[in-house]
Amino acid sequence: MRYSIRTRLTLLIALAYASVFFFLVAAGALALYLGIENDIDKKLRTERNGMLTLFESEFTGLLSATGYRRSKLTDEFLAKLNDIHGYKNQFVIFSLESETGRRVYSDGGIKNVQLLLPKGFLTKEAAFHNQHLVGKLYRVLIAKPLWGTLVVGIENQAFFEVADQFKEILFFGVPLTLLLVLVGGHFLARHVMRPVVAAAEATEKITLTNLSARLPDYTGKDEFGKLVKTLNQMIARLEQGVKQVQQFTHDAAHELRTPLTTLRGELEMAYQKPSMPDAVRAGLQKSLDRAISMSQIVDNLMLLAHSETGNYPIQMSTFRLHELFHDLVDDVRMLSEDQPIEILLTHCDVVTFSGDKQLIQRLLLNLSDNALKNTEQGSIEFTLRRGNNHIQFTVKDTGRGIAKRDLPNIFDRFYRVRQARARSTGGSGLGLAICKWIVEAHQGSIGLNSQIKRGTTVKIILPIG
Numbered sequence: 001m002r003y004s005i006r007t008r009l010t011l012l013i014a015l016a017y018a019s020v021f022f023f024l025v026a027a028g029a030l031a032l033y034l035g036i037e038n039d040i041d042k043k044l045r046t047e048r049n050g051m052l053t054l055f056e057s058e059f060t061g062l063l064s065a066t067g068y069r070r071s072k073l074t075d076e077f078l079a080k081l082n083d084i085h086g087y088k089n090q091f092v093i094f095s096l097e098s099e100t101g102r103r104v105y106s107d108g109g110i111k112n113v114q115l116l117l118p119k120g121f122l123t124k125e126a127a128f129h130n131q132h133l134v135g136k137l138y139r140v141l142i143a144k145p146l147w148g149t150l151v152v153g154i155e156n157q158a159f160f161e162v163a164d165q166f167k168e169i170l171f172f173g174v175p176l177t178l179l180l181v182l183v184g185g186h187f188l189a190r191h192v193m194r195p196v197v198a199a200a201e202a203t204e205k206i207t208l209t210n211l212s213a214r215l216p217d218y219t220g221k222d223e224f225g226k227l228v229k230t231l232n233q234m235i236a237r238l239e240q241g242v243k244q245v246q247q248f249t250h251d252a253a254h255e256l257r258t259p260l261t262t263l264r265g266e267l268e269m270a271y272q273k274p275s276m277p278d279a280v281r282a283g284l285q286k287s288l289d290r291a292i293s294m295s296q297i298v299d300n301l302m303l304l305a306h307s308e309t310g311n312y313p314i315q316m317s318t319f320r321l322h323e324l325f326h327d328l329v330d331d332v333r334m335l336s337e338d339q340p341i342e343i344l345l346t347h348c349d350v351v352t353f354s355g356d357k358q359l360i361q362r363l364l365l366n367l368s369d370n371a372l373k374n375t376e377q378g379s380i381e382f383t384l385r386r387g388n389n390h391i392q393f394t395v396k397d398t399g400r401g402i403a404k405r406d407l408p409n410i411f412d413r414f415y416r417v418r419q420a421r422a423r424s425t426g427g428s429g430l431g432l433a434i435c436k437w438i439v440e441a442h443q444g445s446i447g448l449n450s451q452i453k454r455g456t457t458v459k460i461i462l463p464i465g
């Protein structure tokens, strides 16, 4: 699946923000955790010092005491420790080493904690350690006085608190900021992409007939500005090239027109000479036909060249379109008299129409010419209908139809389907291109439906006025 640049930009921004957010929160949490741990360590140090002072000032007797005196002293020592330090979330281990042997006492929140510690824990170096005990994390300080080992442990609540807070922030904070960033990013990306969208929309409107249009000025000196400038220069070069081609077509047609007219005149004159033998006259007739067809092509070329440069002087007038249809049907009937084709005007609303009468006539002529040329038998049927603010007319024949592969090109100039090219008679392939231009010049639309060997229907919709 392809995403638009805007979406991709938004997602990238969101990803960048989410990562930064995550790392900031993680760094914050770590700093917080280390701060709290530092506090615990301070407390542990104070506890250790207090306990060592108490032992060394009052209870060193324990090292040599035995029997009843020893257990009495031990009770006293532990009671005093308890008084001074309290044992909430805490434990203490004394390991005494003397000539009477090695003895270990413990007290605090965990009973017989020395048995729960991993083997050899008491022989670890004098330092801070982290240790899991009964499902909780303890911060532990080991001290090594001359008489043995002292271990003080405090539950490291902070670790869990910070972890919980961290989870909470991540759970709510990340989606929330992500949402904000997505919305913000979307608007940001839209803002950034605006000149591109504008340029694309403007480009869409640039066609062969309005190559003088340019992309909207974008004064920024950034990449977009450069792109717009380059595109505008390219369109200018295209415009120049197309103008030259159009001018050439126009000039060539113009140059051909006069000699052709002269030629036609001379042929007609020669043809009318009574002294002309019949065999020569037949040859002259053929040449005359060709000259007429050539001057029609030249006329069509001139018209198309004018239409492309936008120079054709469209002459608007209001006229009765239905009358044109009646006249047209009469003409077509006459032209097809000796053919087994029925010419029908099946529906003809009364329509007063505003447009270029000559062009509309030409449009109808081209369509009926096509229908006549391509229909051997059956019917050619015309309709004219009036809508609220548009008219619609159709020319439908039962002729040879057009193959599917030709349909996409049928309105191109000089395009003729293969069979038509093979026929010696027939036109130049400009008729439908002219029809299309006439319809577009009247802001209308033209559609062509055709099935091979079944017939063709051309439908035209024009706005009234």
Ligand SMILES: Nc1ncnc2c1ncn2[C@@H]1O[C@H](COP(=O)(O)OP(=O)(O)OP(=O)(O)O)[C@@H](O)[C@H]1O
Residues within 6 Å of the ligand: 366, 370, 371, 374, 397, 399, 400, 401, 402, 410, 415, 416, 417, 420, 421, 426, 427, 428, 429, 430, 431, 432, 433, 455, 456
């Ligand atoms: N009603 C139709 N039935 C069958 N084929 C058609 C029909 N109308 C047009 N065509 C085909 O489309 C091609 C293009 O038509 P277009 O009117 O542009 O050119 P043309 O009739 O050959 O020449 P011109 O109109 O310049 O004399 C024609 O060659 C013809 O084969």
Ligand SMILES: [Mg+2]
Residues within 6 Å of the ligand: 366, 369, 370, 427, 430, 431, 432
């Ligand atoms: Mg034609």
